[in-house]
């Protein structure tokens with residue numbers, strides 16, 4: 001199998017620094033199980049693009065990476081991927097920038113990816129492409145004569161048609177996606193939006209099994225909800241590193257209740273709204289002032305993009321404001337940490353926390369929600385507060401689901417979670433844990449690969465059944 005994603009996170013480096021971003025985490029474990037080559041950008045720049053492939057083998061995974069020119073990074077990664085598609089796909093047309101150079105850079109880098117990965121593809125190989133950075137890669141490979149089965153999995157939401165049509169050349173972009181054999185989405189909501197677009201804007205026929213008739217071929221479109229590596233994560237959660245992290249956090253709060261958030265510093269994650277809701281909770285519950293701490297871990301992300309610099313400034317201001325209003329000489333209510341942690345340590349922090357606060361405004365899945373559940377002590381579990389707009393909300397129905405835009409609703413739900421009786425916490429957690437365990441990353445990979453090899457053997461009910469469960 002040839003896996004292609006924008007960035008390749010070489011396992012050793014990722015382990016040391018804490019792989020941030022669910023895609024890297026998921027692909028590391030999927031490749032470790034299935035084998036194959038992971039191709040993409042090294043994350044490094046080069047003065048002039050040479051197409052040189054740096055092949056490495058680490059921790060059972062073979063990676064092949066290329067370096068990109070500064071102009072490529074600016075126009076393709078910072079530009080079209082993260083200033084055009086990312087905000088648009090997260091329903092933020094107010095932040096979406098349309099610039100002809102971005103579009104050209106995006107096409108150019110996709111062509112560079114196609115040229116560079118081409119020699120690695122052998123007959124019978126499956127090609128599995130990931131995410132919004134590489135939507136036209138499949139069609140570029142087809143133009144170069146690649147006949148292999150190729151699939152695309154989109155880790156982000158897919159926007160409603162009414163938003164997507166604001167993108168110049170939207171039809172060309174979607175038509176290029178139809179060169180893949182399989183198109184995977186995180187849930188039925190994004191899948192339905194995609195099918196709506198191809199029917200209404202392109203006049204294509206969609207069959208009862210959701211396959212799309214396109215130029216004499218059938219393109220499979222389906223929901224494949226991504227999961228965590230449950231076994232690996234729960235093992236890490238029981239290890240010494242997790243225990244130390246747990247004890248360190250617990251002893252530092254001196255008996256106070258802990259709320260935890262873990263997110264890349266991204267406007268889609270709803271951090272500002274979350275801080276305001278916690279501030280509202282403190283203001284509405286003066287008897288609890290000084291008794292609850294919000295630990296927000298927020299490693300910086302995409303720092304060259306202005307909207308990400310802006311969110312960082314906003315959060316610093318909000319934290320200062322809320323802490324100024326509710327701190328005393330020996331205590332601050334929000335611990336806002338701009339650094340990443342290895343997942344073994346995160347597991348210990350999650351387990352120490354009474355509440356997992358996962359309140360994105362829009363999120364493809366959100367693996368942190370699943371990790372929080374997996375890390376809990378089943379005898380005395382914490383409570384997950386989950387945004388109804390995270391992809392994970394389609395599966396994690398027993399979380400306390402909230403509208404992250406409503407400060408009052410989130411503040412009241414924090415109160416409810418803190419007051420929840422042990423029996424109800426256990427009951428909700430047991431159901432959530434079953435869903436997280438069953439719908440793990442292995443199942444996601446197996447289901448996608450089965451659809452890709454064309455055996456039509458995706459396990460019965462994978463999506464709707466699990467969403468109902």
Ligand SMILES: O=P(O)(O)OC[C@H]1O[C@H](O[C@H]2O[C@H](CO)[C@@H](O)[C@H](O)[C@H]2O)[C@H](O)[C@@H](O)[C@@H]1O
Nearest residue numbers: 007021022023131155156226363364365366367
């Ligand atoms: O590579 P970066 O620009 O630093 O961004 C990190 C990743 O962010 C996004 O992750 C998404 O994938 C997760 C796993 O499927 C999903 O749970 C989450 O909701 C998504 O936001 C992005 O889509 C990836 O391409 C980036 O690698």
Ligand SMILES: O=c1ccn([C@@H]2O[C@H](COP(=O)(O)OP(=O)(O)O)[C@@H](O)[C@H]2O)c(=O)[nH]1
Nearest residue numbers: 018019020021022025264340341366367368
């Ligand atoms: O300090 C950190 C922060 C996050 N993560 C990991 O990054 C992933 C984030 O994935 P998610 O799907 O929640 O969001 P994304 O960042 O992909 O949008 C999760 O596996 C986290 O455990 C990490 O390893 N260290």
